[in-house]
Amino acid sequence: MLEVTNINKFYGGVRAVENVSLEVKKGKIIGLIGTNGAGKTTLFNVISGFDKSDNGIVNLSGKDITKLTPSNIAELGLIRTFQTATGFPRLTVLENLLVFSSKNNFNFFNNFLIKQDNSHDLIETAENVLKNFGLLEKKNQWVGDLSAPELKILEFARAIMGDPLIMLLDEPAAGVNPALLENLMSIITELNKNGVTFLIVDHNLRFICEITDYIYVMNDGKLIAEGTPDTIINNELVIQTYIGK
Ligand SMILES: Nc1ncnc2c1ncn2[C@@H]1O[C@H](COP(=O)(O)OP(=O)(O)O)[C@@H](O)[C@H]1O
Ligand SMILES: [Mg+2]
Numbered sequence: 001m002l003e004v005t006n007i008n009k010f011y012g013g014v015r016a017v018e019n020v021s022l023e024v025k026k027g028k029i030i031g032l033i034g035t036n037g038a039g040k041t042t043l044f045n046v047i048s049g050f051d052k053s054d055n056g057i058v059n060l061s062g063k064d065i066t067k068l069t070p071s072n073i074a075e076l077g078l079i080r081t082f083q084t085a086t087g088f089p090r091l092t093v094l095e096n097l098l099v100f101s102s103k104n105n106f107n108f109f110n111n112f113l114i115k116q117d118n119s120h121d122l123i124e125t126a127e128n129v130l131k132n133f134g135l136l137e138k139k140n141q142w143v144g145d146l147s148a149p150e151l152k153i154l155e156f157a158r159a160i161m162g163d164p165l166i167m168l169l170d171e172p173a174a175g176v177n178p179a180l181l182e183n184l185m186s187i188i189t190e191l192n193k194n195g196v197t198f199l200i201v202d203h204n205l206r207f208i209c210e211i212t213d214y215i216y217v218m219n220d221g222k223l224i225a226e227g228t229p230d231t232i233i234n235n236e237l238v239i240q241t242y243i244g245k
Contacts, residue, residue: 001026001166001197002047002078003140007056009042016042017053018221025168029188029198031229034218035242040201041083043218044168048080048184049073060166073230077165081172083201085155089144092133093154096143097126128162132190133157134183149176153184164198173204185211194218209233 002024009017017039024030032040045051047058049070058066065073087096130136132154138146146154156172170190173181181204188198188211202208208215210230217232218226219241225232231237 001061002199003057003059004043004047005057006061007046007058008042008054011037011052015047017223020056020218020221020223022216022223022226024197024199026197027192027195029192029200029211029214031212031215032199032201032218033203033205033208033215033232033242037220038218039221040218041170042089044080044170044201048078048168050080074162075236077163078168079159079162079164079166080168081155081170083147083170083174085151086145087146087151087154087158089142091143091232092140093130093143094123094139096154097129097158097161098122100161118234119173129157129160132187134180149180152176153180156187157186160191164196166199167191167227169198169200169202171202172200173207176188181207 004023005018005021006007007020020039020043032043034040042051046053049065049068049072056066057064059079060076063076065076065078077228088099091099101223122211127136127139130139133156135150135153138150143151143154146237152172152175156169159167159181174186176184185207188200192198200208212229215227215232216223217235217238224241225235225238227235
């Protein structure tokens, strides 16, 4: 579904990503791990169109998306979340989901004003998503008043509203407490059963090993290992460069 071939990205003299190729097959949950500065977020930026690679190709469902804008890529069903979640602080939790709907926003707001059925569907969908994420009770709170972990969860919930085929999650478990983490894992599993493919960056190895089918490991811009969770946690090179640190 997603094929990344020979991506290179330099920032001045810094080689953030060096000749990285990876593949995410439809229906899979794939992990991407590596120490801070390994180039994981840069790779996500390149795949999702937020940054341009120096060379290399990104293919989504057989289509070359290397030069497309983030919004064009999102329309094709690839939606990413950010390591540092933000949201619109002066909109409510519910409103934050509604503005991220894949439906045409202008139509939505018009419909909302004249209360057509469509808008009710959308609100119902958003409320349902919030319920699944445990945020329904906070639907009328300002996003600016949420805690950092709640913001992280909201970021994921918002991304669902874009109707993704494939999601790139950048450290979804960072700062999320154990109870919320269980919830996060069941949401990912449930979405995956419903056809959503995932590429997930996270430092929580228990989380990554439990939910992924296959893991890529980056270090210093390069891919240093790949394999099933079992082989990765027993890989000497991975233990030395990542787990051992
Ligand atoms: N916009 C940027 N300008 C300059 N250097 C950057 C920029 N973004 C990332 N880098 C550098 O690229 C390398 C990879 O960073 P990053 O992709 O954020 O790694 P990771 O997400 O694996 O922690 C780091 O050395 C970082 O300092
Ligand atoms: Mg990062």
